[in-house]
Amino acid sequence: MGIEENKRNDLIFKRNQLMTKLVIIFYLMSLVINAFIDPVILKFLAPTGLVTCLIIYLLSKSKAATHVTMYLTIFFIFSFFAMLITYEPLLINFIFLWLGLIISSIYHLVRPILFASLLTSIATVYFFFQFRNEIFPGADTVDVIYVTLFGVLVTIFLVFSSRFTEQLLLQAEKKNEVTSKELMRTKGYLDSLFNQLIDPIIIHDKNGVIFQVNKGFEDTYGWKDEEVAGKMMPQIKEFQLHLLRENWESVLKGETTREMELKNWTIDEELLEVAMSVSAIRTEDGRIVALATIIRDITEKKQTEAWIRRSEKLSVVGQLAAGVAHEIRNPITVIAGFLQLMKERKESSNDHLPIMLSELARINKIISEFLLLAKPGVEKFESVPIHKLVEEVLTLLNTSAIMKSISISSSFDIEETTIECEPDQIKQVLINLLKNSIEAMGYGGQIEVLVQETADNRIHIQIKDNGIGIPQDVLERIGEPFFTTKETGTGLGLMICARIVEHHHGEMEITSVEQVGTTVDIYFNKVIRKQEGKNEHSSQECDRENRKTIERNEVRSGTR
Numbered sequence: 001m002g003i004e005e006n007k008r009n010d011l012i013f014k015r016n017q018l019m020t021k022l023v024i025i026f027y028l029m030s031l032v033i034n035a036f037i038d039p040v041i042l043k044f045l046a047p048t049g050l051v052t053c054l055i056i057y058l059l060s061k062s063k064a065a066t067h068v069t070m071y072l073t074i075f076f077i078f079s080f081f082a083m084l085i086t087y088e089p090l091l092i093n094f095i096f097l098w099l100g101l102i103i104s105s106i107y108h109l110v111r112p113i114l115f116a117s118l119l120t121s122i123a124t125v126y127f128f129f130q131f132r133n134e135i136f137p138g139a140d141t142v143d144v145i146y147v148t149l150f151g152v153l154v155t156i157f158l159v160f161s162s163r164f165t166e167q168l169l170l171q172a173e174k175k176n177e178v179t180s181k182e183l184m185r186t187k188g189y190l191d192s193l194f195n196q197l198i199d200p201i202i203i204h205d206k207n208g209v210i211f212q213v214n215k216g217f218e219d220t221y222g223w224k225d226e227e228v229a230g231k232m233m234p235q236i237k238e239f240q241l242h243l244l245r246e247n248w249e250s251v252l253k254g255e256t257t258r259e260m261e262l263k264n265w266t267i268d269e270e271l272l273e274v275a276m277s278v279s280a281i282r283t284e285d286g287r288i289v290a291l292a293t294i295i296r297d298i299t300e301k302k303q304t305e306a307w308i309r310r311s312e313k314l315s316v317v318g319q320l321a322a323g324v325a326h327e328i329r330n331p332i333t334v335i336a337g338f339l340q341l342m343k344e345r346k347e348s349s350n351d352h353l354p355i356m357l358s359e360l361a362r363i364n365k366i367i368s369e370f371l372l373l374a375k376p377g378v379e380k381f382e383s384v385p386i387h388k389l390v391e392e393v394l395t396l397l398n399t400s401a402i403m404k405s406i407s408i409s410s411s412f413d414i415e416e417t418t419i420e421c422e423p424d425q426i427k428q429v430l431i432n433l434l435k436n437s438i439e440a441m442g443y444g445g446q447i448e449v450l451v452q453e454t455a456d457n458r459i460h461i462q463i464k465d466n467g468i469g470i471p472q473d474v475l476e477r478i479g480e481p482f483f484t485t486k487e488t489g490t491g492l493g494l495m496i497c498a499r500i501v502e503h504h505h506g507e508m509e510i511t512s513v514e515q516v517g518t519t520v521d522i523y524f525n526k527v528i529r530k531q532e533g534k535n536e537h538s539s540q541e542c543d544r545e546n547r548k549t550i551e552r553n554e555v556r557s558g559t560r
């Protein structure tokens with residue numbers, strides 16, 4: 001059975017049910033009217049009509065043979081009228097034969113109308129001659145022709161009317177089908193676009209109660225559509241709602257709004273920097289039924305902007321440091337030369353000369369620190385086992401930590417991995433960071449040092465303490481030139497560390513929670529190879545290098 005045939009059967013099935021409803025309504029109306037006009041007939045009308053209605057009702061419930069049900073329904077209607085005329089042969093009951101013909105047009109099909117017309121003609125001729133004196137007293141035999149002709153004319157009218165109506169219905173049905181397909185196709189496109197957009201989209205009411213979110217929202221924030229539907233936006237905090245509500249009110253008034261940059265939180269409490277724009281969703285008549293908030297994650301953009309600003313600051317400070325170092329080093333060199341000459345010639349007391357020379361050396365080291373900002377290193381890189389380098393730094397600082405009852409624990413997930421670096425500079429970074437952790441701990445605490453290799457072949461060094469932590473406003477300013485929270489600090493310590501790490505093609509990240517602790521993660525991008533032979537410095541050389549590095553760092557204090 002084809003699709004068209006199925007549709008026609010469904011249509012006939014629905015019209016069978018409609019026919020049943022009409023017959024029952026007519027039957028009930030007849031009972032009510034005859035109860036007042038002719039109560040005697042109810043003895044026949046009530047049981048006969050009830051049986052007829054029950055048969056027609058049961059037939060209309062079946063989808064097995066809709067065409068047969070249609071013809072049987074028409075037949076039982078005429079059977080009831082025939083029994084009614086037989087029981088009480090009156091003209092008014094005879095007229096009901098044409099009612100059966102007329103209501104058969106409800107199917108809008110030619111065949112059921114012709115079938116009803118045939119039954120009407122047969123019944124008309126039969127009852128005309130059977131009850132001629134009761135129904136048509138004084139009528140001639142030829143009158144039956146006119147009565148039958150009336151039925152034929154009604155049939156012709158109903159046939160043409162039904163064909164015309166059926167064509168209109170088919171056209172409307174086809175148009176509706178085409179429109180439905182277009183709507184479904186359009187809805188499919190919109191649903192596909194809605195769910196395939198990477199940017200999160202929230203459909204909500206004017207109060208922020210969510211109707212629907214797209215897959216971009218689920219991927220970005222972690223909440224599923226069914227988890228947030230009917231709830232307030234979970235990614236924003238309460239204090240941000242008044243800003244958004246003002247924006248929503250503006251959109252509802254038809255005003256143009258700009259993007260709002262806000263902080264959002266994921267389901268895992270990860271902070272995101274986002275730009276949110278709002279648009280109205282309108283019906284055809286222009287009514288606003290919902291709002292659509294489109295969100296762009298600008299976290300990386302903000303980080304890039306901060307990195308650019310930081311680089312610009314470092315560049316300016318580096319140029320300044322290079323100029324200062326150049327201008328100061330020349331006269332210091334001259335002074336140092338003369339003092340050395342005075343010492344050799346013994347032209348004056350030598351009591352203060354060693355101190356003066358020592359201080360000049362100290363000034364020279366400070367200038368070297370400035371030069372690191374301008375040019376992190378001119379030393380030649382060499383392959384160094386990273387775990388050996390870290391162990392040497394831990395050995396040097398362990399005594400200082402023990403004096404403050406601080407425990408330093410280490411974990412190495414790699415053994416022989418080497419990196420191309422300048423060892424002194426990497427040690428300087430580690431010493432600065434560990435000294436910062438020790439100073440932040442006060443008395444007592446735990447420092448954890450982790451060295452491992454990441455999945456993308458980078459070396460990851462993590463220094464984690466449980467000190468006092470860093471306030472958010474201070475954390476945001478870390479790395480700014482000359483910004484420090486220490487009384488004797490210069491604000492250049494972490495800048496130099498970051499500069500050295502950057503010079504080694506690495507990255508440094510600092511995270512902190514007040515009263516919980518601070519974590520510093522360092523990543524070196526270039527992992528060269530596994531060390532195949534012994535490439536170790538002698539213990540004496542390592543000690544000399546470490547002492548040299550510590551002396552260099554003692555002239556400045558790092559800033560968190």
